Each structure stands twice: as C-alpha cells, then as structure tokens.
Amino acid sequence: HGSVYTLVVHGGDGCASHAGALCSGGDDGRTAVWRIADIVAAADAKTNEKIETVRPAHVFVNPQQSFPRGALGAVPETNALGSDAARGVLFAAAGDGVCYGWDVGDGGRKAPTFSLKGHSDTLHCVATRVLANQVVTGSEDGTARIWDARTERASQVVNPWAATETSASGGHTSGSPLHNGDSGQARASKWVGCVALDAAENWCAMGCGGGTVTMWSFAANACASRVTAGTGTAVQAVRLTGERVVAAGNTPFLFRWNLAGKLISRQPCRPESVFAIDTSKVGAMTAVAGACAAVDIFSALGTKVATARCA
C-alpha cells in the first residue's frame, strides 16, 4: 500500500539467475521479498487480457513504536533497503530512525533479527559493506553512521555536510535515546539523502541535502573530499562507478565528478527530481529515474543516449 521507495536484488547474482529475490520497501513500512523465479514464471504465463498476480514470498513489517497505555505509533516507512547476501540479511532503513535487519531465510519472523538504533530522525538510505560486515546509514538528522553489523553498534558518526567525523565508540550505546548529546550539533546540518559504496567497498559517497557529496575513505577512516553540486540541489541519489561520482537530486541535472572532486559534466535530465541512479556493470551506462514517468539513460561519457517512457 502506498509508494514503493526502494527495490533491490538480494543474492543470486542479479537477475540473470532465477535463484535470487527481489526486495521492495515502501510507505506502508513493509519489506516484501519476491522470488525472481515466481516473477519470471508469471511474466511467461502472462496473456494479453489477464495480468498475473505474484504474491511475495515473505513480508516483514517494521515494528511500531510503543507508547504508554498500549498506544502505538505510526508504522515507520521503509525508505531504503540494503542487501547482505553473504549473511542472508536485508537491512531496512526505516522512518523511525532505526535500521532493521531481517533474516531473509526466516520469513515468519515478527521482530527483526537486529536493529541499529542511534539516529535521531528518519533514515533515508542504507548501504551494506559486505566484506567488512559493516552498514552505512544516512539520516534526516544530518549524520551518516557506520555500523558494525555484528555488535549492532555505530563505529563512526559522520557529518558529511561539515565533513567531520566523530567516533561513536565512546559514550553511545546502540540503545541511546533519540536526543543525545551530539544531536544538537547534527541538527544544524543538512540531511543525508543517499550513501553509496564503490565496487571494492573502499569508498563511500554520502550525498546530503545541501547539495554536497562527501567521499569517505574506509582505509583512512576519514572524509577524503567534498564536492558541491551547486546550491539548490539536494542530493537524493549517488553512485560510484570506478573513478566517477555520479549524483543527482531535486534539480533536473545529472552531475559527474572524478574522485578528486572535479566536475566532469552537468547534464540535464527529464525528471525534475531524481530519486534513483543505477549504473550497469558492463558498458558503464547510467539510468536516471525520478518524479517523472520516464527513465533517462546516459552513456559512460555523460551524454544522454535514450529516454525510456512509461506509457
């Protein structure tokens, strides 16, 4: 029910194999896991007149906040999903500021396997660093946090807007209340709209509402550089492709920088507000989608090749 905000492929080496699962999350706070095999079968069985319906294999519901006298809060929406195929865990960045981890293999669970608590406001994005068992989340509170998925604790709290980082290993526990000591400092910042890792999982790009993208180096454990998309662009989607940073936000432009932070290109695109960017592994084509019934496709060089319209 409601908008679908995120769609990821979990395991199975992408769509090529039918073994994987497609996971979707949206405004209703549910995370649905669909077997790709089911979807392909339905697509094969589809006739012109009738559209086959596919039922999800599992549905995980984000827990509601409880209040005194049994009152329940609103169902927090799932804004982003991150998949850790190696451990079989799906991370759901929820609207209540908690990142829930769901065991994909255990569909009957009512409660999440674990919760990463610490952000003081809505989570906007999540990325999984599978090799290091780490999770990066970005939040409305203006910080990005790097979590150790094993201990469910934040190892770093990054403010991408100021390009500063603080170690969270000190006083905070994973169960700390929403308004803790450093939230005042975080409040002054722009929200973190998107995070992305490169293929080798050595770099993390954090896009934030003020129109900047901050590059985080896991090797140095520090902010490496910060690029600006110009005023007025709240970065909502970012990708790292080799030596390029591709980002877009609520202006109809697609930005490209090199890792040194130099602007390579600024291309107009159809969506007025871009919510998703993806790049192909082969050919380095970039697809851009957003608040528009069309998907723009850009070449590796940054020129627009095609526009796919949703009829």
Added chain:
Amino acid sequence: LALAEMASDQLDELVGVLGRMRDAADRLASSSGDDDAFREAATDASLLFLELKATNRAALEGVEATRATTAKAKLDLDHKRLELQNVLYEKGHIQKEIRACQDFRSAYDDETIGLCSVAEFKRQAPGEWKEAGDDPHAVMLKRLSHELAERKKLCELEKELEARKRTLQDGIKSRRKFLDGLGNQLKGLKRSTAPLQEHLALPITVEEKRKGAARLLPPPLYVTYTQLAAAREAFDDDFEVHIEGSVADAEALQRKAAAAEEEEARRREEGAAAETVAEAEYKAAGTFAGDEEETRKSKRARISDENEHAVDESDPYTAHPLRVELRLGGASFTFTYLHNLHVVTANVKPREGGASANKGNRRGKGGGDETVDDDLLVNLFPGDTGADTPNIANKLRVAGFEYDRSRRDRPYRWAQHLAGLDFLAPVPVGRAPGADAETGVAKHQQQARVRNVLAALRARMASRSALKSQLRALARCDIDGLAVAKRLEMHPKSQLRSWREITPQAGGTVATGDDGPAGDDAGENDRYREETDAGTVADRLAGHDVQATNTVASDWRHSEKNFWPPSDHGVRTYRALVRAARQSGSAKHRTVPVDVVAEVSVSPEYPQRPPTFALSLERRVPPKPLPASDLDSKDDSVAASKDEDATPGDASNDLRLIEEEVNVRTTALLPTGGEDDILGYCVVRLLQAVDACAECERWGGASDEAVGVRQMRRGRERRKELPPLL
C-alpha cells in the same frame, strides 16, 4: 327401272333383229345360185326390214317416253330443292336469333343491380316464393318485382331524411351565426377588461400575444418554447420564457415560405407534365437521349433549390427573426434557429434591468451582470463545448465546414435536444447502427430534458456566482471573505499577497487552447521558461514535442473512456503570490521571505472540473549557471553562503507535494455541499500546506529545531504531514 329394262329389252330385240338380218344376208350371199333359197331369204330379209323398222320405232318411242319421264322427274327435283333451300334459310335465321338471345347483356349486370340474394328473397317474401314454384325464371321475375318494391320504399325514406337534414342544417347555420357574433362580443369584453388585467397583473393578453408569436416560430424553436413554457406551467418555476424579435419579419418570412411552397408545387406539376411530354418525345424518337434527360432533370433540381434558398443561401448563419428567450435569475438565455445549418444556438447575456423585473422571484437576487459570462454555458454537460455544429449534414453539404468559434451563439448539443433535434452520431462506414443504437436513441428521447437543462443551468449559475464572490475576495487578498473561512478553526499563517488575472487575450486563448493537453503543456512551458539554462529549455522543448504527439493519442484514448476534454475557451488563469510565514524562532532567515507563486487555472466547468494550481518559487535574483571553474575552487564557506537563498530547485519536491495536496486531495476532503466553494478550499489548503512546509524548516534545508519525538518527514520525497483542512 322399268324404263331401263324396257330400253335394254328393245336393245336386245334390236340386236336380235340385226343378228337375223346378218344371217339373212349370209344366206343371201350363200344362195347365190339357188333362187328359191334366194327368194326365201329375200322375203325373210324384207320381213326382217319391217321387223327392224318396227323395232326401231318402238325404240324411239321408248326413248321419247323415257325423256318425258326424265323431264317430269327433273321438274319434281327442282321443286324439292327449292323447298329445301327455304327450309335451310329459315333454320339459319332461327339459329342466329337464338345466339343473339343467348349473347344478350343487360346495361346493368346483376352485380351492379345488387339484387338481393335468393336466400334473402326467400326469407323476405315467402309467399311469393311459394307461388313461383320451381321454375328459376319465375323465381327471378318474382325477385325482380320484390326488389323494385323494396327500392321504392328506400327512396321514400331517403326523401324523409333529406328533409330532416335540411332542417338540422338550418339550425346549425343559425347557431353558427350566433357564435360568430359571440367572438366579437367576447373581444369587446376582453378589451374592456384590459385595465382590470393591468390592475390585477394578470398576463392574459400578453400570453395570448405570445402564443400568436409562437405560431410563427420555426418548428425547433416552437418545441423549445412549448417545452419551456410547459415546464413553467407545470412546476411554477422561477423563470420566464419570452419570444423576442420582429413578428412582422417572421410573418413576412412565413408568407414568403408559403409562396415559395406554392411555387414549388406548381413547378412540380409543370415538371411532371414536361416529363410526360419528354417521355412521349423520347418514345417517338426511339433514340437514347439519356444525357439530355439528365441535364434537364438537374436543371430543374437546381431551379427548385435556388427557389428554396434564394434569399439566404449565401450566409450559413442566417437566423430566424424570432428568438426564444429564457430568463433565469440574472441571466437571459437566447435560443436562435439558423435556417441553413438547421441547428439551434444558445447564448447568454446579463438580463436587462434584471433586478426590477424579477422582484417577485425567489432566487432573482443573486443575479447580476458579473455572474454572467460568455463561457457560462461551456461544457454545461460533459464534452458539450458547442464549438462545432452537431449537425453532420452541414459538413457534408459544405466540405470542411467549421462553425465560426468567434460567434457568441453556439450550437450546444443540449440546445438541440431541447429543440427536439436529435442528430445521430456518425457511424463508421460499413457498420450499420445496431438495435442497441436504436434503443439508446429511444431511451435518450425519454429523458426529462427540460428539467435536466434547467437544473444544470441553475447549478452552473449558482457555482459561477460563488466562484465570482470567491474571486472578488481573493482579489482583495481577503481570506476571511471566503465562505470557507468561517469553518476554519485556525487561520493559516501564510499570507496571500496578491491575486491577479493573467488570462491571455481571447485570440491567444483560442490559438493555444484548442484542446486540453495543449493547455497543460502551455502551463508546463511557463514553468520551464523560468529556467535560465538554455540547454535545459531546448531539451525540455524537444521532449515536449514528442509528448505533444503522444498526448494527442492519449487524448483520443481518454475520449474512448468518456473523458471529456476541457473546453476551447473560457479557462481563466490567475497568478497568486503566497508569502510563507516564518517561524518565530528562525530570526536569522527573516530577511529572505519565501514567496510561492501559484498559477491557478479556473475552467468554465467549475466546479465539476476543479481549479488547478501550478506552483513555483518566486525568484528574486536570477541564478547564474555555475561555471565549472567556480566549482573547482568552492569550499565550505561558498556553499554555506549560497545555501542561504531558497531557490526553486530546493523546493521542487515540496512544491510538487503541495500541488498534489491542493489539486488532488483537497477535492476528496471537501465537506458535502462545499463544491461551489472549492476554489476557496483549495486556496486555504495551499496556505496551510505552505504553512506546514515553512513550519518544519527552511525551504529545502534541515529542520530548524527538534520538534519532539514525532516524525516530521516521511518517505524519500521528505513529505510533511499536513494538518486537517477544517
């Protein structure tokens, strides 16, 4: 036989004598030396001569006797033959007479005489029947005499009846004379009551005059008039129906039409005569003269055609001099009939001296010039723009005929229906209208059209009046002046700074607004025009072209699903400037007020088609496209200082959310009965939404301060929760 025997006997005798004579001769010859014998033989021979003489005499006598007998018999035969001839002649004559009798035909055959049947005769005159016996002839004679008697009786009866008829006719004549005189008397009576009528406000005389004028109306307008008048009589409704225009002209036209008809009839007769003559000629000539025939026929057709439309063929918009006027509230709707197009058009204008004339009306007070616009009637019923003639025949008659859209009178479909003109929709070639089409037409004809139309007109006028009052309040930027303001618990903090109309001039509207999608695109273009990046605009326009062709197709699809396109004119656009209220705590941003510009399109179908809002941020300083070198050298401070400005890019998510809220959801939130005030609701909702966005944080920035545990933002587009409308 006796004679024949006798003759043959005499012949035998003669033959015998001759034989004996030959013997005697032989003996004479042989007795040449013997004298005795010779003498004897000579004596015998002499005797034989005597005998021959006697026999010859007897034979001659016999012949004579035979001849006499024969002559006698011949005489007898002749006599007998004469008698036979007489008898034969007599027989032939008699037979001829018999045939003539048999072939006799009376001047009156039995059927025409109508003789009563045998059975009837038997029933009516049993005695005579018995007397007649079995002889059919006698029976017939009796029947005839019976018939004669009966007829005589009937003749007498007829005479009696004639006499009675005459007396009755005389009575009728005298009574009619009385009635004819009565009319004059009554007229005099009526004339004498005129002052009384005036005094009591009884419109009897006026009504009568109107009825006289109604007789001169062309049939469609007559239907319209009678239906409206009947509705008025039946429901005692608060509207008036009048007939406007020159009665004299109408009379002249009617006379002319009658004359033309007569002429036409005469011509047709002549034509028929000419045709027979031509046919006769054609037969006599015995040659094929098809071409000539055809030309003659076409000439005749042309002549008659010219005759019919000689006066007004040139102008398709020639109207009948009489019009039907419906006065409802503060407006008067005029129905006009166009001869040549055979359609009824309607237009609306403010009622002259409306207030004084309708003081007795219940709803008359709401009327006024300002509620009545040209576009009041547009899309009164879905899709009925009145932009083109509903009569397909017009298009066929004049190829590519288009109704002149600049005219104020428009041929709306409902006007045709009111006038009883039902034009069937064109059916694609090769598909005959099925039975369902016929039932559809039948059902269509049973609708309560007058009431529907009047209800629609009333609703449209009421909502238009509500719309106008809202627009007046908005033009004064007076939110409290809106009807909705009384129902608000908390007034929105954001201010409506200005509200002005930016509707393009009439010519422009017609040019750009041919159909709905084009109008939408124009709105989008406006939004794009604000972008200064030339590349972007070009790119958008390229995309827009593709989209335009797509929208034509999609428009067609929509119309299949009863989607009715917006009208081609009457959409008014307003530009509203809303200044967002700053939160009290955020003093440091007070220097930069945020102004939201809303372009509001109000369609003439309001409120069926709610107003649409297109939002953008007022841009004070046109931003320059950032040069690449600038980006290279930028640092935190540059970014931070730039960030102080709120720019449209920042707020596009928010603005789209507000648009969605105002354009889509507010319609669903309306309380019942609030449809007419939807513009007010939308504006209030816009202010509330702007409030909510301004409350949360700076535009496009992070939250100014923590607002408790409540989640302020939701979803990828960082949606803000809005307070309830009322």
